[in-house]
Amino acid sequence: MELADAHSQGARIMALVELSDLVGAVEGYLRRHHPGSSLDDLITMAAITGRAFKNGHRSAR
Numbered sequence: 001m002e003l004a005d006a007h008s009q010g011a012r013i014m015a016l017v018e019l020s021d022l023v024g025a026v027e028g029y030l031r032r033h034h035p036g037s038s039l040d041d042l043i044t045m046a047a048i049t050g051r052a053f054k055n056g057h058r059s060a061r
Contacts, residue, residue, distance in 0.1 A: 006014035
């Protein structure tokens with residue numbers, strides 16, 4: 001909600017700060033609940049998912 005508020009106000013720096021808060025929260029969640037995983041793992045999966053939506057399949061073809 002804070003990110004949406006910053007965006008609606010056109011406060012780009014505040015929006016970036018809110019995004020950094022989300023990154024920190026995700027990192028904390030991973031440390032606690034998935035200690036063998038990292039943000040890099042999530043970024044990799046996001047790229048695969050994005051490619052799947054673009055290409056219609058998950059393979060790297």
